[in-house]
Amino acid sequence: MTMSFSLQLAGGAVVLALLSALVSFFTAGARRFMAMPLFALAGLVALVAGAGALIAGGVATAELPLGLPWLPWQVRLDALSGFFLCVVGVVSFAVGLYAPGYLRGFEHGNDSLRALGGFTGLFLAGMLLVILADDAFMFMVAWELMSLSSYFLVVWHHDHAANRRAAFLYLLMAHVGGLSILLGYGVLASFGGGFTFEAMRGAELSFTWASVAFVLAFVGFGMKAGLVPLHVWLPEAHPVAPSHISALMSGVMLKVAVYGFIRFVFDLVGDVHWQWGVAVLIIGSVSALMGVLYALMQHDLKRLLAYHSVENIGIIFIGLGLALLFLAEGHTVIGTVAFVAALYHTINHALFKGLLFLGAGAILHSANERDLEKMGGLLRRMPWTGLFFLIGCISISALPPFNGFVSEWLTFQAALQAWQLDSGVLRSIVPIVAAVLALTGALAAACFVKVYGVAFLGQARSRAVRRARPVPLSMRVGQGILALLCLLLGVLPTAFIDLFNTVPQQLLGHGLRQATAHGWLWLTPISAQTASYGAPLVAISLFAVLVLGLWLFGRGIRRVRLCDAWDCGFAPPGSSMQYTASAFAQPIRRVFGLLFHMDDGVEPQEDGRLRHRLQVGDRSWDLFYTPVARTVERASRQVVRLQSGNIRIYLGWTLGTLLVLLWLMV
Amino acid sequence: MNPVGWLLALVQALLYIALAPLLAGWVRKVKARLQNRRGASLWQPYQDLYKLFAKEARMAHTASILFRAAPYIVFVATWLAAAAVPLLTSDLATAAIADVIVIAGLLALARFFLALAGMDVGTAFGGMGASREMFVSALAEPAMLMAVFTLAMTAHSTNLSAVVDYQLAGANLLRPSYVFALAGLLLVAIAETGRIPVDNPTTHLELTMIHEAMILEYSGRHLALMEWAAQLKLLLYGVLIANVFFPWGIARDVGAGALGLALVVLLGKLMLLGVVLAVSETVLAKMRLFRAPAFLNLALLLALLGLLSYVILEVGA
Amino acid sequence: MSLEQLPMLQQLMLVLAAMVLFTSFVLLEQARLLAAIHAFAWQGVLVALVTAIVASSSEHLHLFFSAALTLGLKALLIPWMLHRLVRRLELDRHREPLRRPALVIMAALALVIFSYWAVVPVVQQELLFTRNIVAVSLAVVLIGLLMMVIRTQAVAQVLGFMSMENGLFLAAVSATGGMPLVVELGVAFDVLVAMVLFGVFFFQIRESIDSLDVDRMNRLTEHVEEKS
Structure with missing residues (x-):
């Protein structure tokens, strides 16, 4: 598949997305349900186009007869765009499959399904165009299309004042961020003499002006990506949108911001400086840590997942910061490892966060519940969703053999090469960042034990949850695809890194051939002597020994006698005696109390009973x-x-x- | 890699399973002697396991399939982690599969399922244990990673075999960073294996339990697997400390004599570590849960100081 | 320069210097006064050991004397005096945990990195080995000062002050092979006198305002105004 054909395919994906918007806006009745399959098809085509671009590894450009008279819109497809097309495409595909079943739950509501489907299509088209844009003008137009259409999606449940407030906050922040990006492009354009990216690449910037452009881009893209302290819109806006939209926003839209940052800093600006690396590292670490700590305090499932997006974006930016740092200091190989780690985490996060939001949507669909404190025992009510959600939880907690672990491992490997740096201060900062990353991973695991344990295990805490029904097949398929990909990216990292290799090759001029030089079994980012991870072998041996164990003790598998819970001989446990989500997080809340704005107390009610009041603010x-x-x-x-x-x-x-x-x- | 290497790796992995209860028995025995009791026989843990495997397993109505799968996953993940730590020889084929970060990841996987199993039945104690376990480990894991990162940065490799080889090559060096890393790792090991002063493996008071609270509902072979996994984890940390910080005696070629010597030396080192653990458990009292962060912060501080002293004092220019 | 090329004694010195730094951290975080005094005594022992090593590997024989002096003064006499003081003031059960321990520790770690960064350009390249120890000493000094800033207990502040002195002494010994004996004796004597004066002052302060919490001394100014 040649590059120009991939570019045409990508254009086709945009057209399909727009078509799905049109179908949704202007048709009625049963035909409207064509919109979602079209959407899924758009995602699939984008995925194929992106994969084609990654494999072919060239560059294709085209000019559209749109835009300003002296500045026709330029589109360009290279490996970086291809990679992000894959990210957008795969999640959109899964969402497109999932959505028809999910939307059936809204059929009898007051809100217009027409607007929902229409803006979803526009949203996808906007994201694809951002990735394809090759001049600042088209980039900003596509960026605004993405922001505005997602605003309408957030405000879709508009009968609650809180939702409207969240959406307004989102709109406000998106525009402040957009302004900052625009100014950043302005700096580059004034030095490069044109608004095309080609001209900007040639710009000769002094360190000061380059830093000004960097800061503007970092603020602008960081605001969209949800870096602390610019993240406040994210936990408000993402949860109030319908769940498949939350999956798109958290899984994909944040990645488009990451794309913008990479395009701006690594491609357009080109020469990087270590000071930027330190800034990105610090902001990234703070985001990762604060994101996970705030997530632990939430008991609204979707809000919790939104805070985890802040955490994961922080991890991605830690990888990017390491890449900046090492590249600026002249350690190209290690910089490339860090860069690939960031890319890998980008697609991982898209997959598992999409999966988890779809899972949250499934719970919402069948039990109409978002509050963890009212869930429980869902694994037995909806076993497939339970299984897929478990895979999502393990992946996001960075546990082997799933995908989150691979990217975190790569980031650690890059950080551990800090001894090669010349400056002693940098040598000491990088390991501290690694410590923060380790703490983040451990806290994320704690958080997802809480989520899964409270929501899917134990006993139901409310009537609606007790009567939850399994979700329709299409929804299960949407989740299943993402879950399967989580496993594949975890087990076969070498294959995927080979695939993504063209991105650093084009962008940094240096690939990561040595990472897969020892065959598909061994991932050796720096050298086999330094570190190696046999992901397939770990997965196979885990599986093989498990099977062996089950076979050895298999004679007893059916022989488990059921009885009442023991619970040390106390009264048979009722559902209200279970540990709650708030109780689970209490030790961590207490130790990190300083970081929260906490309102914790006991207040008497009219009927003389006591009530525990707990509000954890940002x-x-x-x-x-x-x-x-x-x-x-x-x-x-x-x-x-x-x-x-x-x-x-x-x-x-x-x-x-x-x-x-x-x-x-x- | 040659087939002999893989065979040896398999033998080492099996040796881990075989030795794990022995170390637990040894610690118990020493502790009993220190408390002026005669104590149970060294082989008691084996007998306990045997008895538990023979017994019928029971399960609460409210438990899900995860409850039944968890013991197997916990055991296998812990075992795989152990199999990547050099036991008798540093020339370990499996060490290339899983470096030290993967080992930490596998242990975290085991803990993840252990905690989930604790929450599965829906009892108050199970949830309490799970919450506390994740809390303690969230603070212990960074400290552990920092301590081993000090080693890894010094040896320029996260591969434990390479670290041990590096240590043997420069065995007569005094490294300030290692002193801190060792101290930090010792504290982490105590916390992670659920020993006094963080957790008490022999407690019968539910409110103070961590590990025991999570496995309260288990019985029969499930319980046996959980207990065995815990013993395996203790052995893993013991071997990690013994072989990485004091690598003397570990076999560098695959001869019967060298391996035999390595086994004897290893048992000696583990016995010594067991005595240290028993003494510390005898003289210390269990801390309140909310004192544990101070303990683990100390571990983290030691590990970070180890890293800093590597960076500042050892790399030099 | 790599560690492999250093003689054993210098390696030992590095380990000891690192442990001095660790005792500084322990001092900083210790809630109980008596335990803090013990940590301080251990710091004195470590500094004395470093001095003894420098003495044995160089021709400055008077350093043996300073080592003995350090041991006697900082590891035995002053801790003993402080011990007695604390008992007399009935502060031995007094606990003063840090309010934000993680923040304080992070600040102290930042100080360590900072002092490394500050020392690198100052000290000559030929002195690579000692440069690192000078960095550690500076960190000890700064952490001592940090301790004086964050502690409200007067006795703890004295400990911070004394550990600053330890850091200076460590720097002097490792960088230049020690100060002239006369200066050293003078400093030692000053420290001792300071200790005695502190002791006297504590009793005075305690009698007049019934506490050793330095935050409460803020009000002294107000009293003056009222009287005038």
């Missing part, structure tokens, strides 16, 4: 946003003074402005 509001809001308010109060009501004073301002402008022109 510290970044009072540390970061309240001061900003206060400053803005104060500044606007100063501006109010101008508004005296006297028309002659206004005219005076106009005159003054005119004079200043004329003076500037001359």
Whole structure:
């Protein structure tokens, strides 16, 4: 498959996505259900196009007859775009399969399915166009298309005031971020002499201006990606959207922001500096740690998953920060390892976060419940969802032999090469980041034991959950595909790294051939002597020994006598005696209490009973946003003074402005 | 890699299973002697396991399929992790499959399922144990990784065989980083294997349990597997400390004589470590749960200081 | 320079220096005064050992004397005096846990990295081996100061002060083979006198404001204003 054919395919995917939007907007009745299969097809085509681009490894460009007269839209497909097309495509495909069953639950609601399907198609088209764009103008238009259509998706359940508030917050942050990105492109364009990416690549920037552009891009893309402290919109907006949209937003849209960052910093700016690496490392570590800690405090399942997106984006940025650091210091091989680790985590996170959100949607669909405290025992009610969700939990907790572990392992391997750095300070910072990463992984495991243990194990805590029904086949298939891919990426990392290898090759000029030089069984990122991981062997031996064990003790498999729970001889446990999600997280809440804004107390109720009140808030509001809001308010109060009501004073301002402008022109 | 290497790896893996109860028995015995009791025989853990395997397994109505699968997964994951730690010879074929980060990952996998199994029946104690286990391990795991990262950065490899070889090559070096890493790893090992002062393996008071609370509902062969996995984990940490920090005696070629010597030396080292553990368990009292973070922070601090002293004092220029 | 090329004694010195740093951390985090005094005594022992090693590997014989002096003064006499003081002031059951231990430890780790960063350009390249120890000494000094900042207990502040002195001494010994004997004697005497004065002051303060919490001494200024 040649590159230009891949590009045409990618264009086809965009057309299909738009078509699905059109179908949804302008048809009625049964035909509207064509929208979702079209959507899935768009995802599949994008996946094929991306994979084709990765395999072919060239570059294809084209010019669209759209846009400004002197700046027609440029599209370009290279390995990096191809990789992200895969990420977008695979999750969209699974979501497209899942959505018809899921949407049936909304058929009798007040909200318009027409708008939902339509904006979903536009959303996908926007994301694909962002990835294909080759000039800043088209990039920004596509970016806004993505932001605006997702705003409408977030606000879709608009009858709750809280949802509207969340959506507005999202819109606001998206635009502040968009502005920052625009300014970043502005800096590059003014040095490069044009708005095409080709011109920007040639820009000669001084360190100061390059850093200004970097900071603008980091803020802008970081805001979309949800880096702390710019993440506050994310846990508000992602949970209120319908679950398959949450999967798209958390799984895919955040990755588009990562794409933007990589494109901007590694491709357009080109020469990187170690100071940027340190900044990205620090912000990434803080995001990872804060994300997981806040996630642990949540008991709304979707909100919890949204906070985990903050964590995982942090991990991706740790990888990118290491890559920047090592590349800037001239250690190309290690930089490439870190870069590939970040890419690998990007696709991993898309897969397992998509899977988990689809699982949360399945629970919502069949039990109408998002609150962990009311769930329980779902594994027996919906065994397939339970199995897939378990796979998602293991993957996101970075446990072997699933995919999350591979990317975390690669990141650790890159960090462990810190001894090669010349600067002693950098040598000491990198291992500390590795410690944060280790802590994050362990806390994530704790969090998902909580989620799975409370939601799927034990006994049901509410009537609706007790009567939950298994979800329809299409929903199971959507989850199953993602779960299978989680396993495949975990077991066959060498095959996938070979596939992604063209990305660093094109972008950094250096591939990762040595990582797979010892055959498909061995992953050796730096050298076989330094570290190796036989992922297939680990998986096979786990499986083989398990089978052997079951065979050895197999005679007893059927011989398990059922009885009441022992529980040390206390009364037979009821569902309300189980450990709750809040109780599970209590030790961690107590130890890390400093980081939360906590309202914890016991209050008497009218009927004389006591009630435990617990509210855990995000510290970044009072540390970061309240001061900003206060400053803005104060500044606007100063501006109010101008508004005296006297028309002659206004005219005076106009005159003054005119004079200043004329003076500037001359 | 040659077939002899793989055979040897298999033998080592089997040796782990065989030796694990012995170490547990030895610690118990020494502890009993220190408390002026005669104590049970060294072979008691084997007899316990045998008896448990012969017994019928029971399970609560409320338990799901995960409850039955968990003991197997926990045991196998722990065993695989152990199989990658050099026991008798540093020339270990399996060490290339799983480096030290994978070992930590496999242990985490075992713990994940152990904690889930604790929550499966839906009893209060099970959830409590799971919550505490994940809490303690969340603090212990970074410390463990930092301690082994110190070794890995020094040896320029995360492969344990390579680390041991490196240690043997420069065995007469005094490294400040190793002192800290060893101290940190000892503390982590105590926390992770559920020993006093973090957890008490012999407690009968449910409210103070961690590990025992999670396996309260198990019986018969399931319980046997869980107990065995715990003993295996103790042995794993023992061998890790003994062979990585004090690698003397480990066989470097695959001859019967060298292997025999290695076994004898290893048993000696493990006996010594067992005595240290028993003494510390006798003189220390179990801490409150919320004192454990201070304990584990100390471990993390030691591990970080190890890394820093490697970076500052040892790399030099 | 790599560790392999160093003689055994210098390797031992590195280990001891690292352990001095560790005792600084222990001092910083210790909630109980008596335990903190013990940690301080151990720090004194370690510094004395480093001095003895430097003495044995160089021709500065007077360093043996300073080693003995350090051992006697910092590891035995001052801890003993402090011990007695604490018992007399009935503070031996006093616990003062840090309010934000993780933050403090992180700050201290940052100080270690900072002092390494600060020392690298200052000390000459030929002195690679001692440069690292100087970095550790500077970290000990800074952590001692940090301890004086965050502790509210006067006795703990004295400990921080003394450990700063340990750091300076370590730097002097490892970088330049020790100060002239006269200076060293003078410093030792100063430290001793300071200790005695501290002791006297503690009793005075305690009698007048019934506490050794330095935060409560803020009010002294207000009293003056009221009277005037």
